[in-house]
Amino acid sequence: MKIEAVDAFYLRMPDVKCIGDGSQDALLIRVSAGGFTGWGECEASPLPTIAALIAPISHSACQPVLNSVLGATIDGPASIRAVHRAVHTNCFDLLQADHALSGIDIALWDLLGKVEGAPVWSFFSSVNMPKTAYASQLFGATPEDTFAAAKEVAKLGYLAAKFGWGPIGTGSVEDDRHQVAAAREGLGLDRTLLVDTGCIFDHDLEMAAQRIGILEEFQVGWWEEPFATGALAEYSTLSERTPVSLAAGEGAHNADQAKHLIDYGGVTTIQIDTGRVGGITAARQVAEYARSKNVHYVNHTFTSNLALSASLQPYPEQIGLAEVPTQTSELARAIGGDTWSIDAEGAVAAPAEPGLGIIPSLEALQSYRQAIEIRWNGKPIWTS
C-alpha cells in the first residue's frame, strides 16, 4: 500500500511558559495508507517542522520532506527504512528535516503494526522486557520543593527518580548541593536518584567538575547532560574524572550523533528521544549499537504517552531504566492519557497492543489545536 496522506496537528497549551517543560506544545503526525492510520509525535518546534514538510525545493539535497514520503510503498520494516533513507538523502541540507522525519517515521511504524496486528517492538525482538520506571521531574524552585516532590514519587511506588533543569547549575555549587541533598533525602537511600543538569555547563569543564563531589556524595546513578551534545572532548575528560555514569543523547538528531557520544564522549548511558533522532528507525540503530558497546540505552521522554510508547519500542530486549514523565501538561495527558502506570515492581513496558498502542482522539484535542496557514506568493501551501 502507498502513503496517501500525511497530516500534522499543532497543539498548544493556552499559556506556554518559558520553563524547561517540553510538554507545553506538540506536533502530532498522522499517516494514512490503505485504510489504516498511524500516529507519531515530533519532539520539535511545530512551525518550522510544518515548514520543513512543505518547503519549496531549494536544490536536490534540500527538498521538502513530504516529497520523499507521499506515494511511497509501505509493506514491511525495510520499506520504512527506505523512506527514512530517502528523507536523509533528499533533505540533508534542510536542518529541520530530522525532527519532521521523526514524527513521520514513528507514525509509519505505528501504521505497520496496526496493519500486521503486532506491537512495534515485536519487529525487533520476541521479548518485551519491563524496565524500572524513573519518575522524571524538574528540580523545584527551592530545595524544600524538591524534597516534597521526591517524597511524593517515592510514595507513588517509583524505585527511581530524576530531577533536572530548574535552578540546577545556575547558582553556586553549594546551591546545587542543597538541591541534590533534598532530592536524595526525599527519595531515601534505597531508591535510585538521577540528576539532569540540562547542558547548563555548555563546554565549561571546570564548572561541571566542581559538581563531581556532590554527585558522588549523594550516590547519583547518572549525571545527565553536563554539557552541550557536541562537547565530546569535555564529556570524555569528565568521564575520566568521576566514576558517576555520564548520560546524554536527547539532543542527537540522527543516529551518528548518538554513536559519537558513545565512541568519543565516554557516555555510558545513551538517552534517545525517538521524536528527535529520526524516529524509531534511527533509535533502533542506536539501541543495537549501544548493546554492542555495553552501553546502557534509555528512552528520553518528557511529553505524552504517545511519545513515551514510541520511545519504549526501540529497546524491547533490554532491561534497565525507562523515563516516565510525571509532571507533564494537561495537553500531554489529553494526547495520550494520564501518567503511565507502573506495576507492583515499579516497572513499565511498551504496550502489547498493535502499533504503539496509543491512539489520540482529535475530539479530545480540539481545544488545543492551532490554526496555521502558510501562503507562498499568495497561494496557500499549508492550512491546518
Add this chain to the structure above:
Amino acid sequence: MKIEAVDAFYLRMPDVKCIGDGSQDALLIRVSAGGFTGWGECEASPLPTIAALIAPISHSACQPVLNSVLGATIDGPASIRAVHRAVHTNCFDLLQADHALSGIDIALWDLLGKVEGAPVWSFFSSVNMPKTAYASQLFGATPEDTFAAAKEVAKLGYLAAKFGWGPIGTGSVEDDRHQVAAAREGLGLDRTLLVDTGCIFDHDLEMAAQRIGILEEFQVGWWEEPFATGALAEYSTLSERTPVSLAAGEGAHNADQAKHLIDYGGVTTIQIDTGRVGGITAARQVAEYARSKNVHYVNHTFTSNLALSASLQPYPEQIGLAEVPTQTSELARAIGGDTWSIDAEGAVAAPAEPGLGIIPSLEALQSYRQAIEIRWNGKPIWTS
C-alpha cells in the same frame, strides 16, 4: 546601539531544478541598528528558516530565534558572540535555529564592520592573505562535458578546480574513472584537481574505497565528502587507507561538528560554510581550532559573492585555497555580482572594504522576491 530590526528576504529563480546547484534560491538577512545595516545570507531552506525566526515559543530551550536577537546591544565582537551564545542556549531544541543564526551572525559582523569602518577579517587578523582560487564546478553529464568545463576554467586562469556532484558515484567505478580522467585531462597536469563526491557513499566504506585508485591515479588534491557528515568512523578508516587528503565540513551546523571531523574523522581539510555553521563567529572558532591542529581550513561556498565574502572572512591569516563558485545562477549574480575576479596569480582575498564589502541592492532583486505570509490562529506573524 541596539538591534532594532531583522528582515529576511526570500529570493528564488523562476524555475528551480532538482540538481546539486545550491544557488537557485537564497535567504538574505538584513539587520538594522543605530542607522546602520548589515547583510548576511543563510545557506538554508528559506521557509523553515523564516519559521525559526518567529516560531511561537515551545519551552525555555525552544524559543524563536528573534527573541535572542532583537533589542540586543551590539558594541563590538564580544557582543556578537553574546548574541550567538544566547541563540544557542535559548534555541537548542529548535533544529533549524543554527541555519537562521548563520545569516544573522554574518549580518551582525557586516554591521559592526560598517560601524567601525573596518573589514570583518580585521577583527581577527592584521593581515589578509590571498588564497589560490579554485573554480567550483559540477561534473558534466558526460566526461566530454567535464573535459570542456575543465578546459574552460584553465583558460580563465584558475590554478585549481573542483568537480563534484552530478553523475559521480552514481554509476560504476569505471564511469567515475572516465569523469575524473576527463577533468584531469582538461585541466592539465600543472593545475590542482579536487573531487567532491557529495556524501554519495553515505556510510558505505567499501563503495568509497573502490574509488581510491582513481583519486590516486589522477593526483587529486583532496577528496571531498565521500560520506555523510556524521560518518566519523568511516572517514577515519578511509583516511588510513589512502594518502589523498579527505575534506569535509560543509554539513556542520555548529563548530563542534566541524571539530569532530578533525578530531575523530581524520579529515585534513575542513570546509566551512559560514551560512550554515552558525555564521562568522562559529567559523572563526573552527579556523582557529584547525590551525592549532595543522588542518587546512577552506571556505565552502556555492552561492553568491555575499556568501563568498562571508566565508572568506574567518581565516585571513591563512594561505591555501579558497572555493570560488563559477557556475552559479543568475540570482546569485544579482545578489553579489559576477564571478569573483582572480588576480594574475589566480588568487582571491576577502574585500578590503568595511564589513563584508558586498552590499545587495533590493531593487536589483525585486523580480526574485517571494512573498511569504504565515498566519497563526488567523493573525499574521510573518509577512514578507
